[in-house]
Amino acid sequence: MARIDVIMPQMGESIAEGTLSKWLKQVGDEIKRDEPIFEISTDKVDAEIPAPSAGILAEILVQQGQTVAVNTVVARLETDKAAGTPAAPPPPAAAVPSPVSASPAAPPAPSRPAAESPGRSATPTAPAAVRTAPSPPSAPETTEDRLRRKSTPLVRKIAAEHGIDIAGVPGSGHAGRVTKNDILGFIETTPPAVVARPHAAEPPGRRATEAAPAAEAWPGDRVEPWSRIRKLTAEHMVMSRRVSAHVQTLFEIDYTRVSQIRARRRQEYAERGVNLTYLAFIAKAVAENLRRHAGLNAAAGAEVTIYRQEVNLGIAVALEWGLIVPVIKRADELSLMGLARAINDLGERARAKKLNPDEVQRGTFTITNPGVFGSYAGLPIINQPQVAILGVGAIEKRPAVVTLPDGTEAIAPRLRGVLTMSFDHRVVDGADADRFLADVKKTLEQFPEDAA
Numbered sequence: 334m335a336r337i338d339v340i341m342p343q344m345g346e347s348i349a350e351g352t353l354s355k356w357l358k359q360v361g362d363e364i365k366r367d368e369p370i371f372e373i374s375t376d377k378v379d380a381e382i383p384a385p386s387a388g389i390l391a392e393i394l395v396q397q398g399q400t401v402a403v404n405t406v407v408a409r410l411e412t413d414k415a416a417g418t419p420a421a422p423p424p425p426a427a428a429v430p431s432p433v434s435a436s437p438a439a440p441p442a443p444s445r446p447a448a449e450s451p452g453r454s455a456t457p458t459a460p461a462a463v464r465t466a467p468s469p470p471s472a473p474e475t476t477e478d479r480l481r482r483k484s485t486p487l488v489r490k491i492a493a494e495h496g497i498d499i500a501g502v503p504g505s506g507h508a509g510r511v512t513k514n515d516i517l518g519f520i521e522t523t524p525p526a527v528v529a530r531p532h533a534a535e536p537p538g539r540r541a542t543e544a545a546p547a548a549e550a551w552p553g554d555r556v557e558p559w560s561r562i563r564k565l566t567a568e569h570m571v572m573s574r575r576v577s578a579h580v581q582t583l584f585e586i587d588y589t590r591v592s593q594i595r596a597r598r599r600q601e602y603a604e605r606g607v608n609l610t611y612l613a614f615i616a617k618a619v620a621e622n623l624r625r626h627a628g629l630n631a632a633a634g635a636e637v638t639i640y641r642q643e644v645n646l647g648i649a650v651a652l653e654w655g656l657i658v659p660v661i662k663r664a665d666e667l668s669l670m671g672l673a674r675a676i677n678d679l680g681e682r683a684r685a686k687k688l689n690p691d692e693v694q695r696g697t698f699t700i701t702n703p704g705v706f707g708s709y710a711g712l713p714i715i716n717q718p719q720v721a722i723l724g725v726g727a728i729e730k731r732p733a734v735v736t737l738p739d740g741t742e743a744i745a746p747r748l749r750g751v752l753t754m755s756f757d758h759r760v761v762d763g764a765d766a767d768r769f770l771a772d773v774k775k776t777l778e779q780f781p782e783d784a785a
Contacts, residue, residue: 337386337410339370341395343403352400352561353407354379362390364410371407372686374561379657381686388412491516491576493635514568517575562655573717577633578758581712584770587778588614588728588748594780602673611728612648612702613673615752617784618776619723620644620664620672623698626769630697632718633760647696647716648676650683657683658716660696669784704728710751720760726751 341351355372358364369381370390391411395401488511492499502519504511550556559567591614602609623630623644632639646664650657659679664672682688699716704727711724728750735745752773756766 335412336391337388337412338406339382339385339408339410341373341401341403341405341407342382350400350402353395353397354561355397356393357381358390360390360393364388364390374565379562379654379686380688380690384410386410386412488513488516489635491520491572495520513572517568517572560654562652562657566656569717570714573714576717577715577720579715579755580758580763580766581753581755582763582766582770583710583751583753584774585749585751586774587733588750589778591777591780592748594782602670605670607670607673608677609669609673610676611750612700612725613669613676614777614780615723615725615773616646616648616661616664616672616676616700617669618773618780619698619700620646620667622769622772622776624665625772626765628761628765629721629756629769631720631760632697633720633757638760641697643695643697645695645697647699647719648679649699649701650680652684657688657693658696658699659683659688659692660694662695699723700725704750710753712753713755715755715757721754721756721766724753724755726753 341353351373353371354374356370357372358370364370364384364387366385366387367383370384372379372381388410390408392409393407394409395405395407401407488499491513492502497516497519499511499516502511502515504515588611591611595609595611595614599609627640628638630641630644632641643663644665646661647658648661650659659682661667661672661675661679664675667675679688679692682692696716696719698719699713699722701711701713701722702725703711703713704725707727710726713722713724715722728748730746731749732744733747733749734742735747736742752770754766754770
């Protein structure tokens with residue numbers, strides 16, 4: 334008889350914890366090796382986790398909705414079928430390690446990559462009074478101290494902009510680590526006059542979206558709690574609107590030439606298992622022009638602009654339970670066929686919860702396509718820390734003025750649609766944004782046949 338521990342996996346180098354969102358198996362179920370056993374949600378991705386071995390699910394140690402540190406044992410498999418299932422029920426939720434105080438058996442969260450370490454100032458930007466119970470200078474730094482000291486560049490940037498010492502912000506991450514949600518909640522709920530004083534009354538993990546008065550349910554209303562991906566989306570959108578100076582520009586595109594090329598090549602692509610969509614043409618035009626307009630393929634740092642070397646296109650995918658943005662790495666190096674294949678593949682695997690953590694990270698520019706639902710045009714919110722996002726409106730036949738071969742003009746039906754781009758005016762000037770989108774328009778309206 335042997336038992337095998339099933340642990341909370343580490344879904345990416347910078348991920349210290351995960352939420353067990355759903356059990357796909359119950360105690361007593363027979364499980365095959367690599368068969369999905371539970372679903373998890375992290376700050377980066379939702380995914381199904383396969384069983385490490387064949388056997389029977391003997392114990393469930395972490396309940397649905399619980400957040401625990403990576404490497405925490407969440408269940409145990411019994412590899413000897415004759416052993417049967419245990420009589421004792423699963424432990425109550427209260428016995429599950431909290432995200433702040435992990436089980437002693439769980440090792441500390443891994444360090445962040447070295448690339449994220451620079452940028453932390455050794456001198457706090459707020460008075461020392463903001464610190465809450467710091468370690469004595471002479472005491473050796475503990476694992477908990479290191480985890481609490483850690484934070485992402487975005488958290489440090491937000492803290493610096495508001496003159497806040499991160500050490501004084503209650504952290505809801507593993508071992509008190511300060512997250513993006515914690516710093517935003519601290520800013521929202523702390524009056525400016527007292528932001529430099531200890532904020533002992535602030536509950537850990539206060540979300541930025543809780544700052545506004547919450548609506549109350551009326552009799553007969555249906556109340557549905559937010560999923561983790563919905564919470565993360567809400568917090569990210571509120572933060573993005575607060576951080577970036579959003580400006581929008583709109584260009585109408587004539588897709589007639591793209592439509593003609595698509596009609597000629599669509600069957601050829603289908604025979605190779607690829608659906609040739611208008612989005613693939615748009616992604617190709619965007620990727621090519623981002624290389625020539627580096628200011629749009631950038632990120633805003635602390636009083637610096639970071640021009641990305643790689644062109645990594647994020648393609649927003651609408652799911653039944655929320656929104657996710659898988660990333661096509663080095664999109665400017667791919668052919669139209671390669672981009673179409675990548676868009677199809679990432680979209681299918683996103684809906685099936687089969688994405689890997691690295692496939693939703695390191696995006697440099699995002700495309701969202703509300704036009705598939707009939708939207709004429711949208712004004713999307715920037716996907717931080719990027720500086721621009723492109724919205725694709727519905728592509729349909731519309732009346733347009735065309736010039737005939739003899740030089741006269743006439744009104745005729747043309748396949749047209751609107752591209753909308755939101756950009757961060759802190760980093761991108763309006764003229765630069767319009768030049769980029771004008772070049773995207775030109776590429777689409779004069780799309781070369783040999784590029785397909």
